Amino acid sequence: MLKQMLVGGVLALAPMLASAQATLTAETTTPGSTPHYIDSTLAAVLDSAGVATMQITEGATLTNSVLAVAEGRLDMTPAPLILPFLLSRGIGPYAGVGPEKGAELASDIRAIFFNAGSAQVLGYFNSNPVEDIRDMAGKRVWNGPPRGAALTSGRAMIQLLSGLKDGEGYEGIQTPWPDTVSTITGGGADVWTIPEGLPSGRQIAIAAAGGITLHDVPSDLLASELGQQIVAAPGHAPYSVPVEDFRAAYAGNDITVVTDDDTFDSFATAFGQIVPAGLDEELVYQITKAYLEGEERFITGSPRGPFARMSFGDIDGVSQGACGAVQIKMHPGAIRAFEDAGHTVADCLRP
Incomplete structure (x- = not known):
């Protein structure tokens, strides 16, 4: 069951402030x-600034959430x-x-x-290692939820890595996000591939059941024609972090990080x-203004903050x-907030 989280619900203590939000x-x-x-951090920032109260549903399927925003229901x-x-x-x-x-x-x-x-x-678990990550033949691979962006990226x-397609050489395993950890730790998959922030609470939870090894994409594959097509594909962007920073983010957990150079x-x-x-527009301006002014809180509020790669500066679109x-x-109110803060916004992002 989806949890409901009401952030900024101090209405009884601050009726005058609440009425302005x-x-x-x-x-x-x-x-x-x-x-x-x-x-969750944005909700706290907006509440502290007196801009808005966010009623957040957790564990949502973003495929449905995006449609709800487009239809004006969210x-x-x-x-x-x-x-x-x-x-x-x-x-x-x-x-x-x-x-x-859809276009409309x-x-x-x-x-x-x-x-x-x-x-x-x-x-993968160290107790059931993959001898060669370029060979997934016959493996059961958890590669995403039943549908959506993560599944596309996982496939x-x-x-x-291996040249294989889901159902053609390996068995793709998909479950809803809340069941990911239990499916993997319960033996439902030999390998998993997931888009993760750093550090990932999900990977730490999996490692609590036994030591695990995480791999990046080998340099030659990433530089290949297919690799560059995937990096540039709709919904993707390049990602590179010094491997020592990546390892340090998981210090104290039984997680081994493998790369072929000094970056993940x-x-x-x-x-x-x-x-x-x-x-x-004015509400979006105030939301975005509070977001930009809350940069330190976003960066320092969690170990994953420095690695979230959030846009607090110039927006070129491509990056x-x-x-x-x-x-x-971008919303005109957001563009105005970025520009008022001294940042540039690419023309391609203007309505």
């Missing part, structure tokens, strides 16, 4: 994920940027919507800021924090995974 409905991912950390959600892209074409999980209606709905989505802190990793990871390299899941195009195949636009 907007109430926003939002959906986010499960606790321990980067989007969840960003949303005020805010983190969106893997591949989802607005798929919606705009009425394909993938939005095939039932159709191209014409996608045009009603606006971003207020971006992040790309969830990198694709490959893992791309295995194809890049992969492809990131590019996210945009999205709202309906019709959300009040955020937009302005290519993904043609998402």
Whole structure:
């Protein structure tokens, strides 16, 4: 059952402040994920600034959340940027919507800021090691939830490593996000590949059941034609962290990190924090202004903060995974807030 979290609910103690605040409905991912950390911190920042109270549903399926924002039924959600892209074409999980209606709905989505802190990793238990990560033949691989952006990225990871497609050489295992850890620790998969923030509470929880090894993408595969296509694919962005920083983030846990050089390299899941195009411009301005002023709180509030790769400066579009195949636009209120703070916003992101 989805949990409901009401942040900023001190209404009885501060009736005058509460009356000045907007109430926003939002959906986010499960606790321990980067989007969840960003949303819960944003809720605290907005409440402290007296801007808004966020009513957040946790453990949501973002495929559905993005559609809800596009239809104006939800005020805010983190969106893997591949989802607005798929919606705009009425394909993938939005095939039932159709191209014409999908394009119409996608045009009603606006971003207020971006992040790309969830990198694709490959893992397995040391008690059941993978001798060669380029050979997944016959393996049971947990590669994502039943549908959505993470599943697309997980399948791309295995194809890049081994050349195999889901159901053709390996068995893809999919479960809803809340069941991920229990499925893996219960022996339901030999290998897993998940887009994770750093450090990942999910990987730490898995490692509590027994030592694990995490791999990045080998340099030659990442530099290959397919590797570069995947990095540049809709919804992806480059990801590189010094391997010692990556290892330090998991210090004290039974997690081994393997790379072929001095960096942990992969492809990131590019996210945009999205709202309906019709959300009040002044409200979006105040939300984005509070977000920018809360930078230190986002960076220092969690060990994953420094690695969340959130947009607190100039927005060029390309670094955020937009302005290519993904043609998402920013909300005018957000653009104004960034510019008032002295930052530039690329023309390709303007409505």
